[in-house]
Each structure stands twice: as C-alpha cells, then as structure tokens.
C-alpha cells in the first residue's frame with residue numbers, strides 16, 4: 295500500500311465516512327445529549343463510587359482482574375489514538391486553520407470535528423471503569439479526590455463543549471487524547487506486570503497539557519475580542535476554572551510523588 299492510499303483510507307474512515315460527515319449533535323435526540331442523561335450519569339458515578347468503596351466486595355482473582363484491566367487499558371489506548379488522529383484529520387478539512395482556536399459564533403455542532411467531540415464525550419463515560427477497577431483491586435488509597443473529581447467533571451466539560459460549540463475543544467481534545475495514549479500505555483504495562491520507569495514522564499506530559507490549555511484559552515480570548523467573536527465564549531469560563539483546578543491538583547500530585555521531600559523520605563528509610 296502506498297502512502298497516498300493509506301492517507302485516503304484514513305481520510306475516508308476518520309473524516310469522510312457518511313456517519314461522520316453527517317453527524318449532528320441534536321439535543322434530546324442524540325444518545326446522551328439530554329441534561330437528564332448527564333445528571334443521571336454523573337450522580338450515578340459519584341454515588342456508586344461512594345457506595346462500592348464502602349462495601350466489602352467479594353474478592354476477584356488477581357489474575358482475572360489484571361487481565362480485565364489490561365484489556366480495558368488497551369481499548370482506551372487504541373481509542374485515544376484514533377480520536378487524536380480523527381480530530382487532527384478533521385481540523386485540516388475545516389475551512390480555516392484558525393478554527394482550531396476560534397470557531398465562528400453560532401457554529402452548529404455538526405460534521406467531523408463534532409463527531410470526534412462526541413466520541414470523546416462517550417469515551418469519558420467509558421473511563422468510569424478506571425474507578426471500578428481501582429475499587430475492585432482494593433487499592434483504595436489510589437481512589438483520590440483528584441481521580442474522582444477529574445472523572446466526574448470531565449464528562450460535564452465535554453457535554454458543555456457540544457452544547458455550546460466550544461471553540462477550544464479541537465486543540466484540547468488532540469492534546470488530551472495524545473497524553474492518554476501514553477497514560478494508558480503506562481497502565482497497560484502495569485497491568486501486564488511491568489512497572490515502567492517513565493511514570494514521571496506521564497505526569498510531566500499531563501502538566502504540560504494543562505499549561506498549554508492556558509495558551510489555547512488565551513489565544514481564543516484574543517481572537518474573540520479582536521475579531522468577529524468565537525463560539526462558546528461563556529463556557530470558556532468553565533474551562534478556565536476546571537483546568538486551573540486540575541493544574542493545582544496535578545502540581546500537588548507531582549510534588550508528593552517525585553518532589554525533593556519524597557526523595558529525602560526514601561533516602562531516610564534506606
């Protein structure tokens with residue numbers, strides 16, 4: 295197969311397939327698009343997480359749990375790669391390149407870019423399984439505020455992206471899905487019994503993604519006030535608060551896991 299054939303095959307399956315090209319986010323009609331669905335999903339996630347983490351569940355054979363965890367991580371690794379690629383190829387089909395940062399006001403949520411935003415939204419619901427796996431593995435100390443807050447709020451963020459045609463989603467989606475390829479490769483390797491030496495690299499990439507989100511947020515604001523405006527200006531505020539809180543939580547995770555204090559403590563116990 296020549297390079298051109300590969301590119302046009304990818305272009306068809308990830309951008310020009312009729313299901314992708316004709317996708318429309320129809321509030322109340324598209325699966326998962328009603329506010330009731332969102333409320334029910336997030337509240338169920340939070341209450342089930344609370345209940346299951348306080349129950350003593352029957353133990354699952356560790357080898358079976360590791361296999362399920364490996365399959366789940368592999369699935370999300372592949373899906374994250376496809377979403378990043380699909381979104382990048384869709385960006386190049388947009389009429390103007392600066393649509394990556396600023397979609398025109400009242401952009402309707404339809405077509406390839408919004409198809410990938412929708413798949414990304416669904417993938418964030420699938421990521422709830424991460425929490426179940428942590429509970430089932432009895433590593434309750436890994437069930438942190440950061441983990442539960444991230445998993446619950448990111449679904450709300452994706453819903454708002456689709457509902458308000460949020461301008462910054464293509465750039466954030468590509469960055470996050472790419473970082474998740476690395477993150478699920480790390481988790482997959484752990485589930486297979488090999489603990490990678492590059493754990494810190496994964497956290498560093500996550501921090502870089504949050505810093506770069508602020509560049510995108512700043513650029514969107516610039517385009518919004520110097521041009522004809524950008525779509526989703528109000529939901530911009532939700533993203534600033536969410537990314538700032540994640541940045542703070544991840545900076546804290548980084549300091550606790552790889553900081554000088556940790557190194558000193560490890561030295562003291564040796």
Ligand SMILES: CC(C)(COP(=O)(O)OP(=O)(O)OC[C@H]1O[C@@H](n2cnc3c(N)ncnc32)[C@H](O)[C@@H]1OP(=O)(O)O)[C@@H](O)C(=O)NCCC(=O)NCCSC(=O)CC(=O)O
Nearest residue numbers: 363367424427441444473477481482484485493496497500
């Ligand atoms: C390196 C990190 C990715 C993970 O750090 P942690 O210290 O939490 O992880 P760890 O080293 O204990 O992980 C290894 C353990 O995870 C298990 N494991 C494997 N696959 C898993 C999965 N899909 N979900 C949950 N756990 C999983 C392995 O079997 C292994 O268990 P065992 O130890 O029994 O062998 C870090 O940067 C990070 O994100 N920490 C925050 C915690 C978190 O929940 N992150 C993901 C959501 S936040 C996010 O996703 C932000 C973003 O958008 O980028």
